[in-house]
Amino acid sequence: MIRCEIRGENIEVTQPIRSHIEEKVAKLERYFTNVPNTHAHVNIKTYSNKKGKVEITIPMKDLTLRAEEKHEDLYAAVDLIIDKLERQIRKHKTKINRKFREKNPEADFFAAAEAVGLAENNKSEEDDDSIDIVRSKKFQLKPMDSEEAVLQMNMLGHSFFVFNDRETDGTSIVYKRNDGKYGLIETDENL
Incomplete structure (x- = not known):
């Protein structure tokens, strides 16, 4: 179960805000076969220009999820962050599945995409996952x-x-x- 620790700066975290965040973060649990017992650290800040910033960090054993968003509407910011976190999970899942196709204990860390009803375009995600190192440097640390x-x-x-x-x-x-x-x-x- 993912529990939320919500902290507000220059804003009172009301029950509707708390409920919305907890509901949205709980939706991330569907991506895992064994739901990790972890905390989601949520920071909410408001600025004088009426913009708010929401940060969510979810540290887990093999993966740390983190996203932040600035928006005038805190509810919209939370929705955008959850979208970012879902993309991070799918990207990580694609890497794990590609790298460890044969009998790897990490491979069942993520729920099957079909089981959660998600349609993924694997080809486009694999294209996004390619890492091209275009330059390498060596230097002495002083x-x-x-x-x-x-x-x-x-x-x-x-x-x-x-x-x-x-x-x-x-x-x-x-x-x-x-x-x-x-x-x-x-x-x-x-x-």
């Missing part, structure tokens, strides 16, 4: 702190930068977020 990595990233005009963190001696990544701020991803070999 020890630096995260502030220096952000400066290097901006100087190069990239949206992310991989470096060897001087403090932790591990590989880290800084990246530019959609809100214009920066994020840091650190590796931990103990996990």
Whole structure:
């Protein structure tokens, strides 16, 4: 069962909003043969320009689903996000089925498309799934702190930068977020 943890910023999460989100997220359960016992983390924000932003993240054992949408109508935003999450699930399912056709335990993680009454155009989804690596680079990771990595990233005009963190001696990544701020991803070999 997928349970919803709903949090609102600058908005009170009313019962109708909560019910709508829980109902829509519950529809995702039909894609799984064994419904995962997990939480959907839902964040709702409203801005002064009357637009709202809804984010839904569903971490599972083999897959993390995440989507966000900005819209004036929160109900419409939730509907659009559920569509995005369904596309992510179908895309992942197509990859799993193509990669592990012979006796793989992951293959039955997803319910059969026919069982849930979904018509998929497998050819178009397989075309969408093709991953073409068009360029490859090798470079040495230089020890630096995260502030220096952000400066290097901006100087190069990239949206992310991989470096060897001087403090932790591990590989880290800084990246530019959609809100214009920066994020840091650190590796931990103990996990």
